[in-house]
Amino acid sequence: MHRAARGKNWHDAQDNPGPAGRLHHSGPWQDRHRGLSQAAERHPDRTRLRALEPSGEALHMNSVQQRTTDRRRMLRSPGRPLALGVLVLLGSCSPESAEETLPGAPQPLAAMPPGGAPPGDSELAPPPFSDGIFPCSDCHTPDLPVNTERRALELAHQEIELRHDEEHRWCLDCHDAQSRDNLHLAGGMLVPFEESFRLCGQCHGDKYRDWRAGVHGRRTGQWNGAKKYLLCVNCHNAHHPAFEPLQPQPPPLRPGGAP
Protein backbone atom coordinates (compact mmCIF):
# COMPACT_ATOMS: atom_id res chain seq x y z
CA MET A 1 0.00 0.00 0.00
CA HIS A 2 1.39 3.29 -0.99
CA ARG A 3 0.55 5.08 2.20
CA ALA A 4 1.75 2.34 4.48
CA ALA A 5 5.00 2.02 2.57
CA ARG A 6 5.61 5.68 3.02
CA GLY A 7 6.20 5.18 6.72
CA LYS A 8 4.68 6.81 9.74
CA ASN A 9 7.51 8.99 10.82
CA TRP A 10 7.89 12.58 9.84
CA HIS A 11 11.54 11.90 9.09
CA ASP A 12 11.07 8.66 7.22
CA ALA A 13 10.68 10.58 4.03
CA GLN A 14 14.30 11.60 4.38
CA ASP A 15 15.41 8.09 3.58
CA ASN A 16 13.47 8.03 0.41
CA PRO A 17 13.42 11.41 -1.22
CA GLY A 18 11.45 11.43 -4.41
CA PRO A 19 12.54 13.16 -7.59
CA ALA A 20 11.46 16.45 -6.08
CA GLY A 21 13.55 15.79 -2.98
CA ARG A 22 16.70 15.17 -4.97
CA LEU A 23 16.14 18.25 -6.99
CA HIS A 24 15.77 20.08 -3.75
CA HIS A 25 19.10 18.86 -2.39
CA SER A 26 21.21 19.81 -5.31
CA GLY A 27 19.17 22.61 -6.76
CA PRO A 28 19.15 26.32 -6.34
CA TRP A 29 16.96 26.05 -3.24
CA GLN A 30 20.02 25.28 -1.12
CA ASP A 31 21.83 28.32 -2.43
CA ARG A 32 18.91 30.39 -1.47
CA HIS A 33 19.14 29.06 2.08
CA ARG A 34 22.78 30.07 2.23
CA GLY A 35 21.74 33.46 1.04
CA LEU A 36 19.17 33.66 3.79
CA SER A 37 21.74 32.82 6.47
CA GLN A 38 24.17 35.40 5.22
CA ALA A 39 21.47 37.96 5.10
CA ALA A 40 20.42 37.09 8.64
CA GLU A 41 23.94 37.92 9.83
CA ARG A 42 23.62 41.29 8.25
CA HIS A 43 20.23 41.86 9.89
CA PRO A 44 20.47 41.31 13.64
CA ASP A 45 16.69 41.64 14.20
CA ARG A 46 16.23 38.75 11.80
CA THR A 47 18.78 36.68 13.68
CA ARG A 48 16.44 36.53 16.64
CA LEU A 49 13.73 35.18 14.45
CA ARG A 50 16.04 32.63 12.97
CA ALA A 51 17.24 31.53 16.39
CA LEU A 52 13.66 30.58 17.22
CA GLU A 53 13.05 28.50 14.19
CA PRO A 54 14.19 24.89 14.12
CA SER A 55 17.07 26.00 11.81
CA GLY A 56 17.23 26.45 8.08
CA GLU A 57 18.01 22.78 7.73
CA ALA A 58 14.92 21.78 9.66
CA LEU A 59 12.76 23.88 7.44
CA HIS A 60 14.52 22.36 4.53
CA MET A 61 13.70 18.85 5.78
CA ASN A 62 10.16 19.95 6.31
CA SER A 63 9.77 20.91 2.72
CA VAL A 64 11.49 17.74 1.51
CA GLN A 65 8.99 15.76 3.50
CA GLN A 66 6.07 17.70 2.14
CA ARG A 67 7.35 17.21 -1.34
CA THR A 68 7.84 13.54 -0.86
CA THR A 69 4.49 12.84 0.72
CA ASP A 70 2.73 14.75 -1.95
CA ARG A 71 4.77 13.88 -4.96
CA ARG A 72 2.05 11.75 -6.48
CA ARG A 73 -0.32 14.67 -6.26
CA MET A 74 2.35 17.08 -7.37
CA LEU A 75 3.16 15.08 -10.44
CA ARG A 76 -0.43 15.53 -11.49
CA SER A 77 -0.53 19.15 -10.42
CA PRO A 78 -0.53 21.75 -13.16
CA GLY A 79 1.36 24.09 -10.80
CA ARG A 80 4.54 22.03 -10.95
CA PRO A 81 6.17 23.53 -14.02
CA LEU A 82 5.46 26.95 -12.59
CA ALA A 83 7.07 26.08 -9.26
CA LEU A 84 10.09 24.59 -10.97
CA GLY A 85 10.34 27.67 -13.13
CA VAL A 86 10.43 29.85 -10.07
CA LEU A 87 13.12 27.65 -8.52
CA VAL A 88 15.23 28.11 -11.61
CA LEU A 89 14.57 31.82 -11.51
CA LEU A 90 15.63 32.03 -7.89
CA GLY A 91 18.75 30.05 -8.66
CA SER A 92 19.74 32.52 -11.30
CA CYS A 93 19.56 35.38 -8.81
CA SER A 94 22.83 36.82 -7.63
CA PRO A 95 23.49 36.92 -3.83
CA GLU A 96 22.64 40.63 -3.89
CA SER A 97 19.24 40.02 -5.34
CA ALA A 98 18.63 37.27 -2.76
CA GLU A 99 19.43 39.80 -0.09
CA GLU A 100 16.99 42.25 -1.57
CA THR A 101 14.17 39.80 -1.13
CA LEU A 102 14.86 39.94 2.62
CA PRO A 103 13.91 40.72 5.30
CA GLY A 104 10.23 40.07 5.26
CA ALA A 105 9.88 41.49 1.81
CA PRO A 106 7.33 39.58 -0.24
CA GLN A 107 8.65 36.35 -1.67
CA PRO A 108 6.70 35.10 -4.64
CA LEU A 109 4.13 32.69 -3.26
CA ALA A 110 4.78 30.23 -6.07
CA ALA A 111 8.20 29.64 -4.51
CA MET A 112 6.56 27.89 -1.61
CA PRO A 113 6.95 24.15 -1.64
CA PRO A 114 4.19 22.73 -3.78
CA GLY A 115 1.96 20.22 -2.10
CA GLY A 116 1.20 20.64 1.54
CA ALA A 117 -2.32 21.63 0.64
CA PRO A 118 -5.39 19.40 0.75
CA PRO A 119 -6.26 17.47 -2.43
CA GLY A 120 -6.97 19.72 -5.38
CA ASP A 121 -10.71 19.13 -5.62
CA SER A 122 -11.40 19.86 -1.96
CA GLU A 123 -13.07 22.94 -0.71
CA LEU A 124 -11.18 25.12 1.77
CA ALA A 125 -13.01 27.26 4.27
CA PRO A 126 -12.16 30.97 4.29
CA PRO A 127 -10.25 32.32 7.29
CA PRO A 128 -12.53 33.47 10.13
CA PHE A 129 -11.63 37.14 10.38
CA SER A 130 -13.29 39.28 13.02
CA ASP A 131 -15.45 42.01 11.53
CA GLY A 132 -13.49 44.85 10.02
CA ILE A 133 -10.10 43.43 10.96
CA PHE A 134 -8.91 42.54 7.47
CA PRO A 135 -7.10 43.77 5.45
CA CYS A 136 -4.60 44.65 8.15
CA SER A 137 -3.01 47.20 5.83
CA ASP A 138 -6.07 49.43 6.27
CA CYS A 139 -4.57 50.50 9.59
CA HIS A 140 -1.01 49.28 9.20
CA THR A 141 -0.31 51.72 6.39
CA PRO A 142 3.23 52.37 5.20
CA ASP A 143 3.11 55.60 7.25
CA LEU A 144 2.74 53.68 10.48
CA PRO A 145 6.24 53.08 11.85
CA VAL A 146 7.15 49.42 12.31
CA ASN A 147 8.30 48.56 15.79
CA THR A 148 9.83 45.11 15.84
CA GLU A 149 10.58 45.29 19.56
CA ARG A 150 8.94 42.46 21.46
CA ARG A 151 6.48 44.08 23.87
CA ALA A 152 3.00 44.03 25.34
CA LEU A 153 0.70 45.82 22.92
CA GLU A 154 -0.81 49.03 24.24
CA LEU A 155 -2.20 50.94 21.27
CA ALA A 156 -4.27 48.24 19.62
CA HIS A 157 -5.09 44.53 19.77
CA GLN A 158 -4.96 44.51 23.57
CA GLU A 159 -7.87 42.08 23.54
CA ILE A 160 -5.61 39.39 22.12
CA GLU A 161 -4.35 37.18 24.87
CA LEU A 162 -1.53 35.05 23.56
CA ARG A 163 -1.52 31.58 25.09
CA HIS A 164 0.34 29.72 22.39
CA ASP A 165 3.93 29.16 23.44
CA GLU A 166 3.88 32.80 24.55
CA GLU A 167 7.14 32.40 26.45
CA HIS A 168 8.98 32.05 23.22
CA ARG A 169 6.95 33.89 20.65
CA TRP A 170 5.03 37.01 19.90
CA CYS A 171 3.07 38.66 17.07
CA LEU A 172 5.80 39.08 14.48
CA ASP A 173 6.89 35.48 14.64
CA CYS A 174 3.84 34.66 12.56
CA HIS A 175 2.53 38.00 11.26
CA ASP A 176 4.72 39.79 8.80
CA ALA A 177 5.98 43.25 9.74
CA GLN A 178 6.44 44.43 6.17
CA SER A 179 3.73 42.69 4.21
CA ARG A 180 0.95 43.30 6.68
CA ASP A 181 -1.74 41.28 4.98
CA ASN A 182 0.32 38.13 5.12
CA LEU A 183 1.83 35.70 7.55
CA HIS A 184 5.30 34.34 7.17
CA LEU A 185 6.96 31.00 7.67
CA ALA A 186 10.00 30.63 9.90
CA GLY A 187 12.12 31.01 6.79
CA GLY A 188 10.53 34.33 5.89
CA MET A 189 8.40 33.12 3.01
CA LEU A 190 5.06 34.83 2.93
CA VAL A 191 1.85 32.89 3.45
CA PRO A 192 -1.59 34.36 2.82
CA PHE A 193 -4.17 33.96 5.57
CA GLU A 194 -6.08 31.58 3.30
CA GLU A 195 -3.17 29.13 3.56
CA SER A 196 -2.30 29.59 7.20
CA PHE A 197 -2.15 25.79 7.59
CA ARG A 198 1.36 25.95 6.13
CA LEU A 199 2.42 28.12 9.03
CA CYS A 200 0.76 25.92 11.67
CA GLY A 201 2.22 22.82 10.01
CA GLN A 202 5.76 24.01 10.66
CA CYS A 203 5.48 23.04 14.32
CA HIS A 204 2.47 20.71 14.33
CA GLY A 205 3.69 18.43 11.60
CA ASP A 206 1.85 15.32 12.76
CA LYS A 207 -1.47 17.17 12.93
CA TYR A 208 -0.78 18.75 9.55
CA ARG A 209 -0.19 15.36 8.01
CA ASP A 210 -3.40 13.96 9.50
CA TRP A 211 -5.34 17.04 8.43
CA ARG A 212 -4.23 16.70 4.83
CA ALA A 213 -5.32 13.05 4.90
CA GLY A 214 -8.72 14.27 6.11
CA VAL A 215 -8.34 12.74 9.56
CA HIS A 216 -7.53 15.65 11.85
CA GLY A 217 -10.46 18.00 12.11
CA ARG A 218 -14.19 18.06 11.74
CA ARG A 219 -15.64 16.37 8.67
CA THR A 220 -18.70 17.49 6.79
CA GLY A 221 -19.96 16.82 3.29
CA GLN A 222 -19.46 13.62 1.32
CA TRP A 223 -17.46 10.58 2.44
CA ASN A 224 -17.03 9.57 -1.21
CA GLY A 225 -16.86 12.99 -2.85
CA ALA A 226 -14.92 16.20 -2.69
CA LYS A 227 -13.95 17.02 0.87
CA LYS A 228 -14.56 20.22 2.72
CA TYR A 229 -11.54 21.32 4.72
CA LEU A 230 -11.58 23.75 7.56
CA LEU A 231 -8.46 25.78 8.22
CA CYS A 232 -6.74 25.13 11.55
CA VAL A 233 -7.95 28.56 12.67
CA ASN A 234 -11.59 27.78 11.92
CA CYS A 235 -11.61 25.59 15.04
CA HIS A 236 -8.55 26.70 17.02
CA ASN A 237 -8.05 30.31 17.92
CA ALA A 238 -4.54 30.94 16.67
CA HIS A 239 -3.75 32.99 19.77
CA HIS A 240 -4.99 30.39 22.28
CA PRO A 241 -5.49 27.18 20.35
CA ALA A 242 -6.48 24.83 23.16
CA PHE A 243 -10.24 24.14 23.15
CA GLU A 244 -12.26 25.71 25.91
CA PRO A 245 -14.38 23.30 28.00
CA LEU A 246 -17.94 22.88 26.73
CA GLN A 247 -21.27 22.67 28.44
CA PRO A 248 -22.57 19.16 27.77
CA GLN A 249 -26.09 18.38 26.57
CA PRO A 250 -28.40 16.90 29.21
CA PRO A 251 -27.78 13.34 30.40
CA PRO A 252 -30.19 10.60 29.37
CA LEU A 253 -33.12 9.79 31.64
CA ARG A 254 -32.62 6.78 33.86
CA PRO A 255 -34.84 3.83 33.06
CA GLY A 256 -38.14 3.98 34.90
CA GLY A 257 -37.59 7.62 35.79
CA ALA A 258 -35.31 6.79 38.74
CA PRO A 259 -33.38 9.84 39.96
Add this chain to the structure above:
Amino acid sequence: MNRREFLCSLAGCAAAATAAGCLDPTHTGWFRKRFRELAPADVAAILEGLEREHAERFGKEAQVGAQAALPGVEFGYALDISRCVGCRRCVYACVEENNQSREPQIHWIRVLEMEKERGIDFAEADAYYDAEQVPRPGHFYLPISCQQCRNAPCVKSCPVGATWQEPDGIVTIDYDWCIGCRCCMAACPYGARHFNWAEPAVPAEELNPNMHYLGNRVRRKGVVEKCTFCIQRVRSGRYPACVEVCPVGARKFGNLLDPDSEVRYVLEHKRVFVLKAELNTRPRFYYFYGL
Protein backbone atom coordinates in the same frame (compact mmCIF):
# COMPACT_ATOMS: atom_id res chain seq x y z
CA MET B 1 -75.63 -21.05 12.53
CA ASN B 2 -75.17 -23.90 10.16
CA ARG B 3 -71.97 -24.69 8.32
CA ARG B 4 -73.06 -22.85 5.16
CA GLU B 5 -73.86 -19.64 7.03
CA PHE B 6 -70.57 -19.84 8.94
CA LEU B 7 -68.52 -20.19 5.77
CA CYS B 8 -70.38 -17.33 4.15
CA SER B 9 -69.77 -15.03 7.08
CA LEU B 10 -66.08 -16.03 7.12
CA ALA B 11 -65.78 -15.12 3.45
CA GLY B 12 -67.51 -11.82 4.20
CA CYS B 13 -65.01 -11.05 6.98
CA ALA B 14 -62.11 -11.85 4.66
CA ALA B 15 -63.50 -9.54 2.00
CA ALA B 16 -63.95 -6.75 4.53
CA ALA B 17 -60.41 -7.24 5.83
CA THR B 18 -59.02 -7.15 2.33
CA ALA B 19 -60.87 -3.94 1.65
CA ALA B 20 -59.45 -2.46 4.86
CA GLY B 21 -55.95 -3.35 3.74
CA CYS B 22 -55.28 -6.02 6.37
CA LEU B 23 -55.13 -8.87 3.89
CA ASP B 24 -53.36 -7.05 1.17
CA PRO B 25 -53.34 -9.02 -2.08
CA THR B 26 -50.29 -7.03 -3.31
CA HIS B 27 -48.04 -8.71 -0.74
CA THR B 28 -47.45 -5.45 1.06
CA GLY B 29 -49.61 -6.10 4.09
CA TRP B 30 -49.79 -8.90 6.63
CA PHE B 31 -49.09 -11.63 4.14
CA ARG B 32 -46.13 -10.01 2.43
CA LYS B 33 -42.77 -11.68 1.97
CA ARG B 34 -39.53 -10.82 3.73
CA PHE B 35 -38.17 -7.43 2.73
CA ARG B 36 -35.24 -8.87 0.82
CA GLU B 37 -37.50 -11.18 -1.16
CA LEU B 38 -39.93 -8.51 -2.29
CA ALA B 39 -40.31 -7.58 -5.92
CA PRO B 40 -39.34 -3.97 -6.70
CA ALA B 41 -42.97 -3.11 -7.42
CA ASP B 42 -44.00 -4.38 -3.98
CA VAL B 43 -41.22 -2.37 -2.32
CA ALA B 44 -42.43 0.73 -4.15
CA ALA B 45 -45.98 0.08 -2.99
CA ILE B 46 -44.82 -0.38 0.61
CA LEU B 47 -42.77 2.82 0.54
CA GLU B 48 -45.71 4.71 -0.90
CA GLY B 49 -47.92 3.38 1.85
CA LEU B 50 -45.40 4.45 4.48
CA GLU B 51 -45.16 7.93 3.02
CA ARG B 52 -48.92 8.18 3.15
CA GLU B 53 -48.94 7.01 6.76
CA HIS B 54 -46.30 9.55 7.76
CA ALA B 55 -48.15 12.33 5.98
CA GLU B 56 -51.38 11.45 7.77
CA ARG B 57 -49.77 11.15 11.16
CA PHE B 58 -47.45 14.18 11.05
CA GLY B 59 -49.16 16.41 8.50
CA LYS B 60 -45.82 16.65 6.75
CA GLU B 61 -44.49 15.18 3.55
CA ALA B 62 -41.87 12.50 4.06
CA GLN B 63 -39.74 10.62 1.56
CA VAL B 64 -39.18 7.00 2.51
CA GLY B 65 -36.48 5.42 0.38
CA ALA B 66 -34.99 1.95 0.23
CA GLN B 67 -31.72 2.67 -1.53
CA ALA B 68 -29.64 -0.48 -1.81
CA ALA B 69 -26.01 -0.81 -0.72
CA LEU B 70 -23.47 0.76 -3.05
CA PRO B 71 -21.22 -1.77 -4.79
CA GLY B 72 -17.66 -2.01 -3.51
CA VAL B 73 -18.46 -0.32 -0.22
CA GLU B 74 -18.07 -1.61 3.29
CA PHE B 75 -18.57 1.08 5.87
CA GLY B 76 -16.26 1.57 8.79
CA TYR B 77 -16.22 4.04 11.62
CA ALA B 78 -13.39 5.31 13.78
CA LEU B 79 -13.72 7.32 16.95
CA ASP B 80 -10.83 9.15 18.58
CA ILE B 81 -11.24 8.73 22.32
CA SER B 82 -8.29 10.99 23.00
CA ARG B 83 -10.32 13.86 21.54
CA CYS B 84 -13.88 13.14 22.63
CA VAL B 85 -14.86 15.61 25.35
CA GLY B 86 -18.20 14.02 26.23
CA CYS B 87 -20.37 16.97 25.15
CA ARG B 88 -23.19 14.68 23.89
CA ARG B 89 -23.75 16.74 20.75
CA CYS B 90 -23.69 13.46 18.79
CA VAL B 91 -26.41 11.95 20.98
CA TYR B 92 -28.93 14.65 20.19
CA ALA B 93 -27.92 15.06 16.55
CA CYS B 94 -28.61 11.34 16.20
CA VAL B 95 -32.01 11.66 17.90
CA GLU B 96 -33.05 14.39 15.47
CA GLU B 97 -31.65 12.76 12.36
CA ASN B 98 -33.07 9.33 13.09
CA ASN B 99 -36.49 10.30 14.48
CA GLN B 100 -35.91 8.61 17.81
CA SER B 101 -38.69 8.70 20.33
CA ARG B 102 -38.53 11.71 22.63
CA GLU B 103 -41.03 10.23 25.06
CA PRO B 104 -40.24 7.58 26.15
CA GLN B 105 -36.68 8.64 25.51
CA ILE B 106 -34.49 6.56 23.20
CA HIS B 107 -30.83 7.39 22.55
CA TRP B 108 -28.88 5.29 20.08
CA ILE B 109 -25.59 6.79 21.30
CA ARG B 110 -24.57 6.57 24.92
CA VAL B 111 -21.53 8.49 26.11
CA LEU B 112 -19.75 6.78 28.97
CA GLU B 113 -17.59 8.76 31.34
CA MET B 114 -14.64 6.84 32.68
CA GLU B 115 -11.76 7.61 34.99
CA LYS B 116 -8.39 7.93 33.36
CA GLU B 117 -6.79 6.07 36.22
CA ARG B 118 -8.97 3.02 35.75
CA GLY B 119 -8.92 2.96 31.94
CA ILE B 120 -11.77 1.33 30.10
CA ASP B 121 -13.90 -0.20 32.80
CA PHE B 122 -17.55 -0.69 31.88
CA ALA B 123 -18.52 -1.67 35.41
CA GLU B 124 -17.51 1.75 36.75
CA ALA B 125 -18.52 3.80 33.71
CA ASP B 126 -21.15 6.49 34.11
CA ALA B 127 -23.53 7.38 31.28
CA TYR B 128 -25.53 9.82 33.43
CA TYR B 129 -22.78 12.32 34.28
CA ASP B 130 -24.20 15.77 34.67
CA ALA B 131 -21.32 18.23 34.60
CA GLU B 132 -21.26 21.99 34.26
CA GLN B 133 -18.44 21.68 31.82
CA VAL B 134 -16.72 18.85 30.05
CA PRO B 135 -14.19 17.32 29.84
CA ARG B 136 -13.99 16.88 33.60
CA PRO B 137 -10.42 16.61 34.85
CA GLY B 138 -9.24 13.04 35.27
CA HIS B 139 -11.96 11.62 33.03
CA PHE B 140 -12.28 10.47 29.47
CA TYR B 141 -15.33 9.72 27.40
CA LEU B 142 -16.30 6.73 25.33
CA PRO B 143 -19.41 7.03 23.15
CA ILE B 144 -21.04 3.71 22.31
CA SER B 145 -23.59 2.88 19.69
CA CYS B 146 -24.08 -0.10 17.39
CA GLN B 147 -20.67 -1.57 16.50
CA GLN B 148 -21.97 -3.04 13.20
CA CYS B 149 -20.30 -6.37 13.95
CA ARG B 150 -19.21 -8.69 11.18
CA ASN B 151 -20.03 -11.57 13.46
CA ALA B 152 -23.14 -10.03 14.94
CA PRO B 153 -24.72 -11.88 17.89
CA CYS B 154 -27.97 -9.95 17.40
CA VAL B 155 -28.41 -11.28 13.88
CA LYS B 156 -27.76 -14.82 15.02
CA SER B 157 -30.22 -14.57 17.87
CA CYS B 158 -33.21 -13.22 15.95
CA PRO B 159 -35.75 -16.05 15.70
CA VAL B 160 -37.60 -14.55 12.72
CA GLY B 161 -34.80 -13.11 10.59
CA ALA B 162 -35.97 -9.54 11.08
CA THR B 163 -32.40 -8.26 11.41
CA TRP B 164 -29.54 -8.94 9.04
CA GLN B 165 -26.32 -7.58 7.66
CA GLU B 166 -26.47 -5.64 4.42
CA PRO B 167 -23.71 -6.00 1.77
CA ASP B 168 -22.17 -2.69 2.90
CA GLY B 169 -21.88 -4.00 6.44
CA ILE B 170 -24.77 -2.17 8.05
CA VAL B 171 -26.79 -4.35 10.39
CA THR B 172 -30.39 -3.44 9.71
CA ILE B 173 -33.81 -4.21 11.16
CA ASP B 174 -37.08 -4.59 9.29
CA TYR B 175 -39.40 -2.95 11.80
CA ASP B 176 -42.36 -4.55 10.03
CA TRP B 177 -40.91 -8.01 10.56
CA CYS B 178 -39.70 -7.59 14.14
CA ILE B 179 -41.86 -9.43 16.67
CA GLY B 180 -40.42 -7.58 19.65
CA CYS B 181 -39.02 -10.63 21.44
CA ARG B 182 -35.85 -8.69 22.39
CA CYS B 183 -33.56 -11.71 21.98
CA CYS B 184 -31.21 -9.45 20.01
CA MET B 185 -31.04 -7.01 22.90
CA ALA B 186 -30.02 -9.80 25.23
CA ALA B 187 -27.44 -11.00 22.72
CA CYS B 188 -25.80 -7.61 22.04
CA PRO B 189 -22.77 -7.15 24.28
CA TYR B 190 -22.72 -3.40 23.66
CA GLY B 191 -26.24 -2.46 24.77
CA ALA B 192 -26.74 -0.94 21.35
CA ARG B 193 -30.33 -2.04 20.73
CA HIS B 194 -33.32 -0.23 22.13
CA PHE B 195 -36.92 -1.28 22.52
CA ASN B 196 -40.01 0.80 21.92
CA TRP B 197 -41.90 0.13 25.11
CA ALA B 198 -44.58 2.62 24.09
CA GLU B 199 -45.73 4.28 20.90
CA PRO B 200 -42.76 6.52 20.04
CA ALA B 201 -43.43 10.25 20.21
CA VAL B 202 -41.69 12.47 17.67
CA PRO B 203 -42.79 16.10 17.41
CA ALA B 204 -44.02 16.79 13.88
CA GLU B 205 -41.93 19.96 13.59
CA GLU B 206 -38.78 17.99 14.45
CA LEU B 207 -39.53 15.07 12.13
CA ASN B 208 -36.73 14.38 9.67
CA PRO B 209 -38.59 13.76 6.40
CA ASN B 210 -35.59 12.16 4.66
CA MET B 211 -36.13 8.52 5.60
CA HIS B 212 -35.02 5.02 4.77
CA TYR B 213 -37.13 1.89 5.14
CA LEU B 214 -34.35 0.18 7.12
CA GLY B 215 -33.32 3.31 8.98
CA ASN B 216 -35.00 6.32 10.43
CA ARG B 217 -38.65 5.94 9.46
CA VAL B 218 -40.78 6.33 12.53
CA ARG B 219 -40.99 3.06 14.40
CA ARG B 220 -44.02 1.62 16.12
CA LYS B 221 -44.56 0.30 19.60
CA GLY B 222 -43.04 -3.10 20.30
CA VAL B 223 -40.09 -3.14 17.92
CA VAL B 224 -36.33 -2.91 18.40
CA GLU B 225 -34.20 -0.19 16.85
CA LYS B 226 -30.54 0.82 16.71
CA CYS B 227 -27.88 2.84 14.90
CA THR B 228 -27.67 2.22 11.13
CA PHE B 229 -24.69 4.55 10.42
CA CYS B 230 -27.44 6.92 9.19
CA ILE B 231 -28.26 4.60 6.29
CA GLN B 232 -30.43 7.29 4.68
CA ARG B 233 -27.40 9.59 4.50
CA VAL B 234 -24.41 7.34 3.91
CA ARG B 235 -25.90 5.47 0.98
CA SER B 236 -26.14 8.77 -0.84
CA GLY B 237 -22.56 9.68 0.01
CA ARG B 238 -23.10 11.87 3.03
CA TYR B 239 -21.44 11.51 6.41
CA PRO B 240 -23.50 10.28 9.36
CA ALA B 241 -25.03 13.06 11.43
CA CYS B 242 -22.80 12.35 14.45
CA VAL B 243 -19.66 12.77 12.32
CA GLU B 244 -20.76 16.16 11.10
CA VAL B 245 -21.81 17.51 14.46
CA CYS B 246 -18.79 16.47 16.53
CA PRO B 247 -17.19 19.77 17.61
CA VAL B 248 -13.77 18.25 18.22
CA GLY B 249 -13.62 16.15 15.04
CA ALA B 250 -13.31 12.88 16.95
CA ARG B 251 -15.52 10.91 14.56
CA LYS B 252 -14.27 9.49 11.26
CA PHE B 253 -16.19 7.55 8.69
CA GLY B 254 -15.54 5.97 5.32
CA ASN B 255 -15.24 2.98 3.07
CA LEU B 256 -13.05 0.20 4.45
CA LEU B 257 -12.47 -1.12 0.92
CA ASP B 258 -11.06 2.18 -0.33
CA PRO B 259 -7.34 2.40 0.54
CA ASP B 260 -7.50 6.21 0.36
CA SER B 261 -10.41 6.61 2.74
CA GLU B 262 -10.10 8.38 6.06
CA VAL B 263 -11.02 5.34 8.04
CA ARG B 264 -8.31 3.30 6.33
CA TYR B 265 -5.78 6.02 7.13
CA VAL B 266 -6.75 5.73 10.77
CA LEU B 267 -6.44 1.94 10.74
CA GLU B 268 -3.01 2.12 9.15
CA HIS B 269 -1.52 5.02 11.10
CA LYS B 270 -3.09 5.07 14.56
CA ARG B 271 -3.33 2.89 17.62
CA VAL B 272 -6.69 1.24 17.10
CA PHE B 273 -8.80 -1.11 19.18
CA VAL B 274 -12.32 -2.51 19.24
CA LEU B 275 -14.54 -2.98 22.25
CA LYS B 276 -14.76 -6.44 23.82
CA ALA B 277 -12.49 -7.93 21.18
CA GLU B 278 -12.44 -11.17 23.18
CA LEU B 279 -16.05 -11.83 22.16
CA ASN B 280 -15.04 -12.14 18.51
CA THR B 281 -17.89 -9.94 17.32
CA ARG B 282 -15.43 -8.23 14.93
CA PRO B 283 -16.90 -4.73 14.96
CA ARG B 284 -16.66 -2.26 12.11
CA PHE B 285 -16.57 0.46 14.71
CA TYR B 286 -13.00 1.24 15.79
CA TYR B 287 -11.69 3.38 18.59
CA PHE B 288 -8.31 5.02 18.35
CA TYR B 289 -5.89 7.38 20.06
CA GLY B 290 -5.28 10.24 17.67
CA LEU B 291 -3.01 12.32 19.90
